[in-house]
Amino acid sequence: MEGRASSRPFNERRAPLNEKSINISDVINLPLDTKEQKKAVDDKTPCVVDGRLKVYNPDGKNVKRLVELLKNKLSRQVVGSMVGCVHCGMCSDACHYALARPHDPTMTPAYKADQIRRIFKRHFDWTGRIVPWWVHAGTPKDDEDLNRLKNIVFGTCSGCRRCTLNCPMGVDTAVLVRLTRGILTELGIVPEGVFVVSKDSWETGNQMGVTKEDYLETLQWMEEETQAELDDPTFKIPIDKEDCDFMYTINPREVKYDPRSIGNAGKIFYCAGESWTMPSWGWDQTNFGLFSGDDKLGGYIAKNLYEAAKRLRAKRIVISECGHGYRSTRWEGYNWAKYKQDRPSESVVVTMVRYINQERIKVDPSRNPLPVTYHDSCNIARSGDLTEEPRWILKRVCADFREMHPNRADNFCCTGGSGLLSMVEYKPLRMEVARIKAEQLTATGAKIVCTSCHNCVDGLTDVIKHYKLDIKVAQILDLVADALIIPKKNEKK
Known part of the structure; x- marks a missing residue:
């Protein structure tokens, strides 16, 4: 896409809200620090994270915890995106939120990223420390501010990174959004859906809470259905078979809502004469840690999968059709889990290209x-x-x-x-x-x-x-x- 600067003033008055839309645009800038807040920042009271949805302490005593979390997550990539924005407006022409609401500046990627930049400037940039009002630096002062920040980073960005490709300065807004989500997750300030999915991931090893019994029963069911379709009772969906060419990993949605995709994959592997298996544990290639910003959760789920491939001595990992599962399993998961990449991984799309190219399967x-x-x-x-x-x-x-x-x-x-x-x-x-x-x-x-x-x-x-x-x-x-x-x-x- 050929980028172009936006002709709209960045501070243009936003359009009235649609009554059917959630009131996310009713967001104010994070306030500048007060003397009381400065005192709260110096307070050493830690933030207690109990894994539950909890209210941010309105007296500001946990602000130091917020700043500590931000400090621990800073990297060259993050800092570059923090300081690189020149507010040219080109990201606005890339974001579907901004395009759908052209007169609402709170929908622009730059505005969303500015909400975490304000905190960064106040505590890690010398100008923000000395003259915070000049560079619009600030710190959230209470639960209301933190919930507004939650609504921005969780509710007005799909992390698509289209704005990143359109940015002449290389600012990766999605990285800043995920960073902020991760901080809020550690503070316990997340949408209920994020909490539920994260909880299921920790407790069951997959994001939809599918039990091992349901998973294995679904595979057995799809095996029988595919046997009938192929008219071949010898067809199998192998489970925990060692030394195969690849281990096939899937999205929990396939077990719960779309089991036919498992049968279709098995049918294609059957026609290709493939040596493959599915693990009884560590089969979920999706990873909600990418969405919540929780690297610990991301590492836990990814390690389950990598350990399953290692246990079964699979030559490679094949990932079923899932966008964030592909990204998490093939790249991000190794960093989160601090795991050595000891075998290749690929999308099942690449696997099918190879089958057609080598004439292992024929299509009409x-x-x-x-x-x-x-x-x-x-x-x-x-x-x-x-x-x-x-x-x-x-x-x-x-x-x-x-x-x-x-x-x-x-x-x-x-x-x-x-x-x-x-x-x-x-x-x-x-x-x-x-x-x-x-x-x-x-x-x-x-x-x-x-x-x-x-x-x-x-x-x-x-x-x-x-x-x-x-x-x-x-x-x-x-x-x-x-x-x-x-x-x-x-x-x-």
Whole structure:
């Protein structure tokens, strides 16, 4: 996308709120420090984190804890994004929140990032320490300010990083948003949905609280269904099989809401004559730590998966279709878990490209006759650089593939990224700004929008339902399975 400076004044008066939208825009700047606050900063009373949703102490005694957490999370990347913004306005032309609310400056990425910059300037920048009023430095003084900050970083940003690609200074606003989310998470100030999902992840090892019994029963069920479809009782979904070519990891949504995707994957692996397995523990490739900013949770989930691959001596890890799962498992998780990357990992999309290239599977595009377009998941395209492989496949399994514009790294978010699907209190605003995505989908004229992310499936489904679009959502793996030519038993390799 060709960047351009915004013609709108940064401090332009915002438009009246839509009555159906949550009152997130009613946000004031964090206040400048008072003498009482300065005293509170010097107080050594620690912040007690008990893992529960708790009210921030309104007397300001926990401000020092907030500053300590920020100090511990500072890195070269973070500081660069803290000081690099020149408020040129180019990020506003990239953000779907700002585009959907063009007269609301609180929706611009720069404004959102400024709320944590104010705290950084007040405590870590010399000008902010000496003349805080000059550089707009400040510290939150009570629970009300912290909850406003929570609503900004959790409710008005999907972490898509589209603004980052449009920034001439290289400011990564999503990094600052995740940093702030992480601080608020440690303080216990999070949306209820984030708390519930994080709790399930800690207690069950997966973000949807799927028990081991339910997981194994679902695999058994899909094994039987696929045996009937293939007319081959020898078909198996192997569990904890050692020394395989790869270990297949999935999104808990597949177990709970879309088990057919597991069967479709098994069918493709069967036709390819693949040596594969699924672990009984450590199977969740999603990682809510990426969304909540909780590196400890991120490391715990990622380590479970890496240890499972090590235990089974799998040669590599194959990740089912999930944007943040792909990013977390392949890159971020190793840093959070402080784990050595001892084996390669790849998206199942790359696996299927190899199968088709090597003629290990055969497909018939006429079996997918409806016009299909492709939605690039933010974490797969912008943060994962996996843009050409999905299109290469779709052009071979669909009779009518149509490009969406803008696309690849410039594509717009499904509106459900960064954990927003779990935060019901922000759905009204999410659906309001989803107008940008709805217009993009409509312009393609496609009947099916395909994506490579389970989170995007739900996000796009919400958009389609809300705006009453005549279009269905599918995943690449599903379309490949539909186009798959099943070999006869005596022809199977």
